[in-house]
Amino acid sequence: xxxxxxxxxxxxxxxxxxxxxxxxxxxxxxxxxxxxxxxxxxxxxxxxxxxxxxxxxxxxxxxxxxxxxxxxxxxxxxxxxxxxxxxxxxxxxxxxxxxxxxxxxxxxxxxxxxxxxxxxxxxxxxxxxxxxxxxxxxxxxxxxxxxxxxxxxx
Amino acid sequence: xxxxxxxxxxxxxxxxxxxxxxxxxxxxxxxxxxxxxxxxxxxxxxxxxxxxxxxxxxxxxxxxxxxxxxxxxxxxxxxxxxxxxxxxxxxxxxxxxxxxxxxxxxxxxxxxxxxxxxxxxxxxxxxxxxxxxxxxxxxxxxxxxxxxxxxxxxxxxxxxxxxxxxxxxxxxxxxxxxxxxxxxxxxxxxxxxxxxxxxxxxxxxxxxxxxxxxxxxxxxxxxxxxxxxxxxxxxxxxxxxxxxxxxxxxxxxxxxxxxxxxxxxxxxxxxxxxxx
Ligand SMILES: Cc1cc2nc3c(=O)[nH]c(=O)nc-3n(C[C@H](O)[C@H](O)[C@H](O)COP(=O)(O)OP(=O)(O)OC[C@H]3O[C@@H](n4cnc5c(N)ncnc54)[C@H](O)[C@@H]3O)c2cc1C
Ligand code: FES
Ligand code: FES
Numbered sequence: 001x002x003x004x005x006x007x008x009x010x011x012x013x014x015x016x017x018x019x020x021x022x023x024x025x026x027x028x029x030x031x032x033x034x035x036x037x038x039x040x041x042x043x044x045x046x047x048x049x050x051x052x053x054x055x056x057x058x059x060x061x062x063x064x065x066x067x068x069x070x071x072x073x074x075x076x077x078x079x080x081x082x083x084x085x086x087x088x089x090x091x092x093x094x095x096x097x098x099x100x101x102x103x104x105x106x107x108x109x110x111x112x113x114x115x116x117x118x119x120x121x122x123x124x125x126x127x128x129x130x131x132x133x134x135x136x137x138x139x140x141x142x143x144x145x146x147x148x149x150x151x152x153x154x
Numbered sequence: 155x156x157x158x159x160x161x162x163x164x165x166x167x168x169x170x171x172x173x174x175x176x177x178x179x180x181x182x183x184x185x186x187x188x189x190x191x192x193x194x195x196x197x198x199x200x201x202x203x204x205x206x207x208x209x210x211x212x213x214x215x216x217x218x219x220x221x222x223x224x225x226x227x228x229x230x231x232x233x234x235x236x237x238x239x240x241x242x243x244x245x246x247x248x249x250x251x252x253x254x255x256x257x258x259x260x261x262x263x264x265x266x267x268x269x270x271x272x273x274x275x276x277x278x279x280x281x282x283x284x285x286x287x288x289x290x291x292x293x294x295x296x297x298x299x300x301x302x303x304x305x306x307x308x309x310x311x312x313x314x315x316x317x318x319x320x321x322x323x324x325x326x327x328x329x330x331x332x333x334x335x336x337x338x339x340x341x342x343x344x345x346x347x348x349x350x351x352x353x354x355x356x357x358x359x360x361x362x363x364x365x366x367x368x369x370x371x372x373x374x375x376x377x378x379x380x381x382x383x384x385x386x387x388x389x390x391x392x393x394x395x396x397x398x399x400x401x402x403x404x405x406x407x408x409x410x411x412x413x414x415x416x417x418x419x420x421x422x423x424x425x426x427x428x429x430x
Binding site for chain 1: 168169170172192194195196199200202203204212214216240262263264265266268269348349350
């Protein structure tokens with residue numbers, strides 16, 4: 001079946017197999033492999049994207065459900081070749097090791113700061129509770145989120 | 155993990171139908187009783203991704219406006235089956251149904267709460283479904299519809315067994331109806347962390363002064379979440395009564411003995427919260 005959606009501000013069409021996830025469509029059909037596939041069951045958050053502005057796991061959305069909707073992926077955060085401040089902060093803080101969890105965490109952090117520009121540590125913890133990182137131990141990730149928040153507030 | 159993407163080992167025909175009204179959705183369900191409904195997809199997509207379900211038809215209910223959000227109708231509340239946990243946690247509704255709001259906040263992660271719905275929780279009818287105990291203590295009624303008409307039944311009658319509900323093959327879950335008790339109420343859940351856990355056991359408790367009644371409903375401690383009620387003045391024995399009413403089993407998440415013990419502790423703590 002054919003679906004039509006807005007991805008990172010651009011109208012896109014995709015031919016999808018009706019049983020496939022939005023994550024599969026993004027990676028294999030639309031050439032956007034930034035969203036990662038690790039668990040395919042909503043547990044790891046590495047496929048996090050914004051669907052109509054809301055943080056969701058792309059692996060749990062049926063591609064056909066995104067027809068007519070608006071999507072932002074990690075590829076859509078940078079503007080005019082300049083990294084999003086959350087991406088900058090992750091790089092600067094060394095919050096990236098293998099990098100597999102990073103796209104999901106960056107999208108989840110961007111979603112958090114959109115709603116809550118100056119989050120408390122508990123708010124950060126709750127907002128990122130659906131994103132697993134197997135490398136960093138989270139301390140650097142917290143540093144990055146705090147730095148991005150401070151950068152946005154100044 | 156399966157490699158079904160591309161449809162190699164899947165039935166060649168999978169069709170997703172996206173009705174734009176409830177009437178259209180019911181007509182589709184009547185025509186194709188084997189079709190699976192999908193709302194947030196947080197249960198069904200896991201089944202599809204892992205090839206545990208192979209429906210030939212999927213009815214996408216996301217575009218059916220009648221199933222969304224919540225409203226007030228003659229003093230009672232109507233929660234659309236498409237109400238998300240995020241919506242249940244926020245604003246006025248969280249004040250009207252505080253135990254449901256607390257339970258919603260324990261579900262999965264922000265990503266899961268943004269998509270997962272009350273209707274999907276009822277559809278799955280897991281003994282661990284976190285929306286179920288708070289709805290039971292508020293005497294919720296489930297509204298079902300088909301092309302034959304509508305019917306409404308108490309949530310306790312809707313839940314007929316582990317992952318089994320009273321839904322007919324041509325029916326859809328439309329809404330949940332509640333006359334909010336206005337009672338002090340709370341929800342508690344035991345698990346290895348505060349996010350992303352299926353309950354080892356859970357408990358909703360309400361102290362309904364108007365009816366002079368204590369009500370509790372447990373999750374993950376019997377084949378279905380179930381309700382226990384007692385007069386308000388029987389507070390002293392209530393925790394024991396809750397623990398005694400449960401029929402937990404040993405499984406990977408915990409033993410029956412632990413679950414019973416935990417329910418006793420949760421009930422005592424919950425009573426402190428709602429009675430002081
Ligand atoms: C990572 C993760 C964490 C989770 N954590 C929790 C948790 O903490 N607590 C908890 O309770 N659950 C949890 N769940 C399970 C799930 O999120 C909930 O059960 C949720 O309420 C399902 O809603 P949904 O809209 O996503 O359902 P869907 O997946 O869309 O549907 C679920 C079932 O209901 C049927 N259905 C849906 N809508 C209707 C309708 N209108 N009429 C008839 N049938 C219908 C579907 O056919 C399907 O069988 C978790 C799931 C994941 C993936
Ligand atoms: S791949 Fe979607 S949550 Fe893990
Ligand atoms: S950096 Fe490797 S999983 Fe997070």
